[in-house]
Amino acid sequence: MSDLLSRLLEQRPWLLADGGMGSGLFERGLESGYAPELWNVEHPERVTAVHRSFVEAGADIILTNSFGGTRHRLKLHQAEGRVHELNSRAAKVARNATAGIGREIVIAGSMGPTGEILEPLGPLSADEAAAAFAEQAKALVDGGVDVLWIETLSSVEELEAAVRGAQSAGVPIVTTFSFDTNGRTMMGITPAQLAVLQRQNHVLACGSNCGTGAAELVASIVNLAAASAPDALLVAKANCGIPRYVDGAIKFDGTPALMADYARLALDAGARIIGGCCGTSAQHLRAMHAALLAHERGARPSAEQIEARLGPVSAGARALLADASGGARAGEAAGAGRSARAGSPRLRRAKS
Ligand SMILES: [Zn+2]
Numbered sequence: 001m002s003d004l005l006s007r008l009l010e011q012r013p014w015l016l017a018d019g020g021m022g023s024g025l026f027e028r029g030l031e032s033g034y035a036p037e038l039w040n041v042e043h044p045e046r047v048t049a050v051h052r053s054f055v056e057a058g059a060d061i062i063l064t065n066s067f068g069g070t071r072h073r074l075k076l077h078q079a080e081g082r083v084h085e086l087n088s089r090a091a092k093v094a095r096n097a098t099a100g101i102g103r104e105i106v107i108a109g110s111m112g113p114t115g116e117i118l119e120p121l122g123p124l125s126a127d128e129a130a131a132a133f134a135e136q137a138k139a140l141v142d143g144g145v146d147v148l149w150i151e152t153l154s155s156v157e158e159l160e161a162a163v164r165g166a167q168s169a170g171v172p173i174v175t176t177f178s179f180d181t182n183g184r185t186m187m188g189i190t191p192a193q194l195a196v197l198q199r200q201n202h203v204l205a206c207g208s209n210c211g212t213g214a215a216e217l218v219a220s221i222v223n224l225a226a227a228s229a230p231d232a233l234l235v236a237k238a239n240c241g242i243p244r245y246v247d248g249a250i251k252f253d254g255t256p257a258l259m260a261d262y263a264r265l266a267l268d269a270g271a272r273i274i275g276g277c278c279g280t281s282a283q284h285l286r287a288m289h290a291a292l293l294a295h296e297r298g299a300r301p302s303a304e305q306i307e308a309r310l311g312p313v314s315a316g317a318r319a320l321l322a323d324a325s326g327g328a329r330a331g332e333a334a335g336a337g338r339s340a341r342a343g344s345p346r347l348r349r350a351k352s
Helices: 004-011 021-027 036-042 044-056 071-077 080-097 126-142 156-167 191-201 214-227 256-269 282-293 303-310 315-334 338-342 345-351
Strands: 061-063 106-111 147-153 173-177 205-210 233-238 243-246 249-252 273-276
Touching: 004 106, 021 036, 021 044, 036 044, 036 080, 044 061, 044 080, 044 282, 061 080, 071 080, 071 126, 080 106, 080 126, 106 126, 126 147, 126 156, 147 156, 147 205, 156 173, 156 191, 173 191, 173 233, 191 205, 191 214, 191 315, 205 214, 214 233, 214 256, 214 303, 214 315, 233 256, 256 273, 256 282, 256 303, 273 282, 303 315
Parallel strands: 061 106, 106 147, 147 173, 173 205, 205 233, 233 273
Antiparallel strands: 243 249
């Protein structure tokens, strides 16, 4: 029998993922600098309340409160010896939050970056990183997650280490990069390169999360879709507008109406799993759910259409959009397409 996420995707044109766990916890009293994962044990009812608000707003997929749950991140809070406890609790808290809801909800085990730079640029070896991700993955699966959800990554090395670690746990894997630097990740990776990584690493779905606003995120999905197989499963999880520093705290300026329009455009762009990231509340998610229910998937939006509805797209993402539309036409004409891109010189450089 196929896994729950695959089964739901066979039945439905799209699935709604959840909103921002971190921002939900900040609203409930989490202090900046404190490890959110500790709340799985210290304040499980507050974590449950955030999950529950997303499920009640229509989410089909919820991410566990375990983004910083590798030993490297937990070490900053002297909790590196509690990886199994905190991650398995995160899974159980999420599962319990769906009790009695009357429909199937995918529990996705969130795995974020280690916070360390990998070799050759940094000190952490790929094997050490993979071992840390494997430790977290096992705990999440022991706690009952349906899939592992590797998110907000920026380097090929860390993505491959995370996937290798997660594969040992034996459940499907979803990976998303944060394309937050002029159309690329902080480490210079493009959406087209992620499309290649998805195929090479056999992950169930891949996509884009967090970053610098809904317009930029939709642009990254258009670029990703242009480089992916037509049936590739793509994920969009945008921050709720642009982050702004107001009165000592980060606020996001996206309205429910903007996030509803983002959800429609993300579907048009080719994403089948659509949610929000930082700043996305249950109220935003409810607007996105209503928008998707009423929307028929349209044509892939142009840069101009994205800008008119969601705001500015960076020059870098625009250049990739121009490349993608030109490249897709050239590929179709030559009968080339996917395999040709797998050997792109840019990817080989990035991986060497
Ligand atoms: Zn985010």
